[in-house]
Amino acid sequence: MPKLPFPPPPKLNPAPKRPGEANGKTTPLDTAGEAGISAVDWIDERTSLSGAARWMMFRKVPKGTNWFYTLGTATMFAFLNQAVTGVFLAMYYDPSPTRAYESARYITNEAFLGEFVRGMHKWGSTVMVILVFLHMGRTFFFGAYKYPRELNWIIGVVLLILTMTMSFTGYLLPFDQRSYWATIVGVNINGTGPIVGPFLSDFLRGGAGFGATTLSRFYAIHMLLVPGGLIALIGAHLYLVARLGTTAPPWIKPSSDTGHLEDRV
Numbered sequence: 001m002p003k004l005p006f007p008p009p010p011k012l013n014p015a016p017k018r019p020g021e022a023n024g025k026t027t028p029l030d031t032a033g034e035a036g037i038s039a040v041d042w043i044d045e046r047t048s049l050s051g052a053a054r055w056m057m058f059r060k061v062p063k064g065t066n067w068f069y070t071l072g073t074a075t076m077f078a079f080l081n082q083a084v085t086g087v088f089l090a091m092y093y094d095p096s097p098t099r100a101y102e103s104a105r106y107i108t109n110e111a112f113l114g115e116f117v118r119g120m121h122k123w124g125s126t127v128m129v130i131l132v133f134l135h136m137g138r139t140f141f142f143g144a145y146k147y148p149r150e151l152n153w154i155i156g157v158v159l160l161i162l163t164m165t166m167s168f169t170g171y172l173l174p175f176d177q178r179s180y181w182a183t184i185v186g187v188n189i190n191g192t193g194p195i196v197g198p199f200l201s202d203f204l205r206g207g208a209g210f211g212a213t214t215l216s217r218f219y220a221i222h223m224l225l226v227p228g229g230l231i232a233l234i235g236a237h238l239y240l241v242a243r244l245g246t247t248a249p250p251w252i253k254p255s256s257d258t259g260h261l262e263d264r265v
């Protein structure tokens with residue numbers, strides 16, 4: 001049988017010259033600086049992700065963009081703070097009715113930097129709720145919910161509900177008197193909702209009574225279900241922001257009849 005010829009070797013790009021290489025004087029600092037760039041190049045050559053990153057980050061923004069436009073990003077950073085501090089809290093927290101209070105006490109009084117991390121998580125949750133409302137107010141008053149951004153507004157509404165669910169389910173976890181009784185009140189209020197109310201409160205309690213399953217259920221919702229939904233929806237929300245661009249403030253008038261795109265800088 002005739003042998004097939006070998007395919008030609010692939011053409012590789014020549015390695016870029018390091019700074020100072022021409023005169024033979026490469027300092028360790030040059031090499032360290034180049035290492036980061038080479039690592040990014042290495043990943044980009046194999047994934048072509050730089051195009052997507054450029055599409056996401058280098059966008060034209062409308063004239064008049066101001067500090068109010070940072071509220072969405074601030075909400076996202078508040079969420080990231082909750083995710084990072086939450087991971088450390090989960091290393092010590094025990095969601096059993098007999099151990100939960102003691103494990104929370106241990107985090108505050110004995111674990112290394114525990115009080116700081118728990119404080120960041122507790123105050124961070126309040127900050128996130130305040131920021132999400134301010135961000136929603138900004139998008140509403142700037143008319144950003146109108147065509148073609150209706151879907152992003154709807155995703156935002158679900159993000160708001162999920163953020164409130166995070167606060168509600170997290171409140172029970174310290175399992176002290178206040179969190180216990182406040183959650184009973186909250187679950188009962190849910191139960192008064194029309195049609196779905198009683199099912200929702202039964203689901204939250206994990207049965208007819210408030211018991212051991214309630215705590216583990218709240219913990220699973222708080223640290224797995226809702227954060228998963230938040231991450232997926234924040235991804236979709238940001239995709240739509242990058243795809244559609246942000247709305248110009250209402251007081252900026254289009255510079256021509258062709259629409260507002262000319263106003264982007």
Ligand code: HEM
Pocket residue numbers: 068069070071072073075076079132135136139142144145149152153154155156157159160163230234237238241245246247248
């Ligand atoms: C976890 C919660 C949320 C995060 C992390 C988030 C993040 C962001 C970011 C980073 C932007 C682009 C920058 C900006 O305009 O501030 C944005 C835009 C937007 N968000 Fe949110 N958001 C959240 C919740 C909400 C809520 C609750 C609503 C409304 C119900 C909403 C509606 C919108 C709309 C309509 C835009 C487009 C704004 C424009 O075109 O000017 N978002 N969001």
